Amino acid sequence: MEIYIKSKFQLAILILEIIYNTLRRMMLMLIESTKKGFKKGLITLWRLTKIIVPVYFFITFLKMTPLLGYISSWFEPAMKLLGLPGEASLALVIGNFVNLYAGIGVIASLSLSIKQITILSVMLSFSHSMLLESAVAKRTGVSLIMVVLIRLSLTIASGIILNIIL
DSSP states (O other): OOOOOOSHHHHHHHHHHHHHHHHHHHHHHHHHHHHHHHHHHHHHHHHHHHHHHHHHHHHHHHHTSTHHHHHHHHHHHHHHHTTOOTTHHHHHHHHHHTOHHHHHHHHHHSOOOHHHHHHHHHHHHHSSSHHHHHHHHHHTTOOHHHHHHHHHHHHHHHHHHHHHHO
8 A cells, every 4th residue: 555645744644544543543452441441350259259259258257156166176286386376377278178268267357466467368379279289299290198188288387487586
């Protein structure tokens, strides 16, 4: 396609049209991306809410019963080594056997310090969804016992180290 430009004015108009069309396409792409991102964000929010909110209410309910006290006192000695209260063991257990988001729901329902939340978060980053991820690791041919031992060792070591340095 050949364009014949007769004057500087026509050249300026052509450049402005190119700039306008480029900016218009960019704005349309931005609007479309924003719509898709917002929709995906709402879907993700709903999925997380379905996990976190029931766990939060369950733990809040447990706080009103003596059951949480029994669980806490049973795990208290081991959890002290990690700088955590006994009830934080629920976050570790639920995070390991259900999924990370359920563990977050437990953490949100407990009254923990920033240090304790940090320790729990790092520990859960090493050993969340243990059953599901161990099954996936086994299918890849990795030793199941080795995967579980490494993840649990990293979890405990990170908890002890963070308790010391924080």
